[in-house]
Every structure is written in structure tokens, then in C-alpha cells.
Amino acid sequence: MEAIQLHTNVKSLNGELAIPGDKSISHRSIMFGAIAEGETTVTNFLLGDDCLNTIECFKKLGVLIEREDEKVIIHGKGLDGLQEPADILDVGNSGTTIRLLLGILAGRPFHSVLIGDQSIGKRPMTRVTQPLRSLGAVIHGRKNGEFTPLSIKGGHLEGMEYQLPVASAQVKSSILFAGLQASGTTTIIEPVKTRDHTERMIRQFGGEVEINGQTIQIKGNQKLTGTSIHVPGDISSAAFFLVAGAVLPNSEIKLTNVGLNPTRTGIIDVMNEMGADITITQHNEDAFEPSGDIVIKSSVLKGITIEGNIIPRLIDEIPIIALLATQAEGKTIIKDAHELKVKETNRIDTVVAELTKLGADIEATDDGMIINGKSNLTGGSVSSHGDHRIGMMLAIAASLCKEDVYLEKEDAIYVSYPSFFDHLHSLT
Ligand SMILES: O=C(O)C1=C[C@@H](OP(=O)(O)O)[C@@H](O)[C@H](O)C1
Numbered sequence: 001m002e003a004i005q006l007h008t009n010v011k012s013l014n015g016e017l018a019i020p021g022d023k024s025i026s027h028r029s030i031m032f033g034a035i036a037e038g039e040t041t042v043t044n045f046l047l048g049d050d051c052l053n054t055i056e057c058f059k060k061l062g063v064l065i066e067r068e069d070e071k072v073i074i075h076g077k078g079l080d081g082l083q084e085p086a087d088i089l090d091v092g093n094s095g096t097t098i099r100l101l102l103g104i105l106a107g108r109p110f111h112s113v114l115i116g117d118q119s120i121g122k123r124p125m126t127r128v129t130q131p132l133r134s135l136g137a138v139i140h141g142r143k144n145g146e147f148t149p150l151s152i153k154g155g156h157l158e159g160m161e162y163q164l165p166v167a168s169a170q171v172k173s174s175i176l177f178a179g180l181q182a183s184g185t186t187t188i189i190e191p192v193k194t195r196d197h198t199e200r201m202i203r204q205f206g207g208e209v210e211i212n213g214q215t216i217q218i219k220g221n222q223k224l225t226g227t228s229i230h231v232p233g234d235i236s237s238a239a240f241f242l243v244a245g246a247v248l249p250n251s252e253i254k255l256t257n258v259g260l261n262p263t264r265t266g267i268i269d270v271m272n273e274m275g276a277d278i279t280i281t282q283h284n285e286d287a288f289e290p291s292g293d294i295v296i297k298s299s300v301l302k303g304i305t306i307e308g309n310i311i312p313r314l315i316d317e318i319p320i321i322a323l324l325a326t327q328a329e330g331k332t333i334i335k336d337a338h339e340l341k342v343k344e345t346n347r348i349d350t351v352v353a354e355l356t357k358l359g360a361d362i363e364a365t366d367d368g369m370i371i372n373g374k375s376n377l378t379g380g381s382v383s384s385h386g387d388h389r390i391g392m393m394l395a396i397a398a399s400l401c402k403e404d405v406y407l408e409k410e411d412a413i414y415v416s417y418p419s420f421f422d423h424l425h426s427l428t
């Protein structure tokens with residue numbers, strides 16, 4: 001396997017970065033634009049492979065979508081404008097695409113087949129196929145609809161009340177898309193609040209959704225209208241540079257236009273509790289998605305316990321938080337994060353295996369990990385295992401290493417942050 005040599009022994013990181021668009025919001029902007037009536041213009045769209053796959057799927061469903069760099073124009077013709085695809089819908093590596101798309105297709109009176117890459121083939125789909133079947137969709141798939149390939153024939157849906165068995169914004173959003181098309185009202189109860197981009201976007205497109213704590217209600221047969229969406233920077237991408245700036249000496253990094261939706265800012269709460277030197281300037285608290293600038297400086301950090309309701313607010317940041325914890329004095333315990341096992345890789349296993357190779361003191365538990373700091377990282381040969389967040393975490397880890405580090409499967413980063421290595425090198 002080919003590997004690239006990573007920059008090690010980095011003395012400091014300094015400068016300013018405009019973080020690329022948020023992945024979750026970029027996916028949803030295409031989906032809502034496609035099912036709304038009229039034109040939707042999206043700016044600062046994320047050009048990651050996952051979001052480009054979402055565009056390709058909707059093109060196959062008959063939607064006219066034009067793109068010039070980070071600007072996308074979607075010519076929506078409403079839900080009834082979607083057409084039976086003549087080709088298989090390939091979501092690539094993207095769990096968000098397949099789960100949300102199934103919710104849209106659940107109410108469409110035609111047949112579609114969905115596949116993805118090897119990683120998608122291992123990720124659980126019953127969490128969406130079961131409630132969508134209860135609403136009225138006909139879904140077939142490997143192991144009775146647990147895994148891709150999946151086929152779906154949508155049609156008439158009846159609203160229902162559904163208690164989510166897992167805290168998952170993807171499952172919630174899938175059911176909201178189906179609920180938009182169902183007769184009556186669909187009620188979703190979340191065990192813990194998860195990212196609310198779908199709810200915010202329904203309103204942005206002129207629809208109605210009622211939110212009462214962890215209970216979300218949506219009426220069926222709503223019509224949405226095309227709009228303009230400016231996608232803020234992805235805090236999950238910013239997280240790599242927040243951690244890099246905190247753990248490397250003599251560093252100061254300014255990250256501009258970062259999304260600060262409170263359902264996504266768990267990383268900032270954790271870094272503050274660990275003692276990080278973070279300053280936030282919020283721009284537009286009232287915007288449909290708030291954003292601001294963040295300055296991070298080299299910090300003296302201490303270990304903490306991360307558990308409970310904060311987990312969904314930082315679920316994708318746990319790999320980089322694990323690295324942060326290797327540079328904090330004392331023990332960091334991460335609990336209640338079973339969901340890590342069903343991401344692009346089993347992120348408990350991949351984080352522990354790869355950081356152990358670099359000399360970290362880290363141990364896997366059933367629902368998270370325990371990290372003892374502060375460690376001097378050494379070097380070695382590591383792999384992203386095809387998981388973008390593991391690849392980027394390892395590149396930041398390498399900057400702390402004293403010996404050579406080689407990374408296999410670095411191209412995974414194209415899923416969510418194609419300019420990651422350029423950004424990292426621009427700060428050195
Ligand atoms: O709704 C979304 O955009 C996402 C929700 C989360 O997944 P789950 O819903 O499976 O927790 C997250 O891990 C994923 O990266 C994006």
C-alpha cells in the first residue's frame with residue numbers, strides 16, 4: 001500500500017483559515033432545494049466527495065442542478081418533480097446521503113436502488129428502513145434492509161409517533177423528510193437532542209415544524225419554496241485546527257466564518273473545560289445558522305470526563321478530541337459514545353489502534369476510550385482505514401511526532417475537507 005510521509009516535529013502553526021462549508025448543511029441545501037418549488041442558490045457549498053455524491057443522486061432523480069465552484073443553483077420542481085431514476089443511486093461513502101435520501105424517496109411513488117462503497121455496506125440501515133416501512137414505504141435490502149444494496153418503492157405514507165432508539169440526526173431527518181409527505185402529523189421524540197439543521201432548513205424554505213425540547217412535530221403535504229442558503233464553515237473541519245493550535249507550541253490560528261449552531265459546539269465546551277485558550281467572536285446569532293470567528297492559541301490542558309448529552313454535539317470530533325487528550329495532563333474518559341462503532345469505520349477501534357502506534361497511552365472501552373496524558377508521540381506507519389476524520393486526526397498527530405510518520409489511504413480526506421493538507425501547510 002502506498003503511503004505519504006507526513007510533516008512531523010512542527011514548531012508552531014500560525015495564520016488564518018477560511019474553513020470550507022459545513023457538510024451536514026451542504027447535503028441538506030441540495031435536498032431541500034431539490035424538493036422545493038423554484039430556484040435555490042447555495043453559496044460556500046462544500047466540494048467534498050460526500051456532498052458531490054448528493055448532487056449526483058438528485059441529478060439522477062431528474063433535478064436540474066448547476067454548479068460553478070462553491071456556488072450551486074438547484075432548479076426545484078417540488079416533490080412531484082422528482083422522477084424515477086434510470087440508474088442506481090450511488091452515495092459513495094456518505095451515511096447522511098443515503099439515510100436522508102431514503103426519507104425523501106419513502107413518499108415518492110417510484111422505484112429506486114441505492115448503493116454505496118464498502119464502508120456504507122457495513123453501516124446499519126434498519127434504524128431508517130424500519131420507521132420508513134412503518135410509515136408505509138416498501139424497502140428491500142440485504143439482511144432484510146439492514147445493509148446496502150437497498151431498493152425502495154415509496155408511496156402513500158401515514159403520519160405516526162416515533163421514539164428514536166438512538167440519538168441520530170440522520171434518522172430524525174430521514175423521518176422528517178418522510179413526514180413532510182405523509183398524511184396527518186408525524187411526531188419524533190429524540191432521546192438526546194441532536195443537530196437541528198433539518199428543522200432550521202424546513203423553516204428557511206417556508207415550511208413549518210414544531211419543536212418542543214426533544215419532541216419534533218411535522219405536518220404532511222407541505223410545499224416548500226426555493227431560497228438562498230449561505231453555508232457556514234464546518235465546525236467539524238475547524239476542529240482539526242482548533243486542536244492543532246492548542247497542542248502545538250507558539251501557535252495562534254484564526255478560523256473565520258465557522259458554523260456555531262449550538263447543537264454542534266460540544267468541541268468548544270470540551271476545549272474550554274480542558275483549559276484551552278479560545279476566543280470566539282459571534283457574527284450573526286439570529287441567522288438561520290449562526291457563525292463566527294474563532295482564535296485558538298497554544299494551551300495548557302487538563303484531562304476531563306466527556307459523557308452524556310454532550311456526545312451528539314461532538315460525535316464527529318471524538319477522534320481529534322482523543323488526540324487533544326493525549327496532550328492534556330491526567331486522564332480523559334470518553335463515555336456514552338457507542339455510536340462511534342458505526343461510523344465510516346469503528347472509530348473506537350481505529351482511533352485507539354492508530355494513536356497507540358504513535359506512542360499514545362489510550363485504551364478502548366465498550367462505549368468510548370480512556371486516554372492518559374501527557375504523552376510524547378513518537379512516529380510510525382499509520383492508516384486512515386479509509387475514514388476521513390481518522391486521516392486528518394493522524395496528520396495533526398504527526399505534527400507532534402518526533403520521528404517519521406507515514407500515512408496510508410490519505411485520500412479519504414476528500415470526503416469532507418479536500419483542501420485540508422493545503423490549509424495545514426499554509427500555517428507552517
Ligand atoms: O445528520 C447529519 O448530517 C450527521 C449526523 C451524525 O450522524 P448520526 O445521525 O448517525 O449520529 C454525524 O455523525 C454525521 O457526520 C452527520
Ligand SMILES: C=C(OP(=O)(O)O)C(=O)O
Binds near residue numbers: 050095343344
Ligand atoms: C459520520 C460521518 O458522516 P456520514 O455519516 O455522513 O458518512 C462523518 O462525517 O464523520
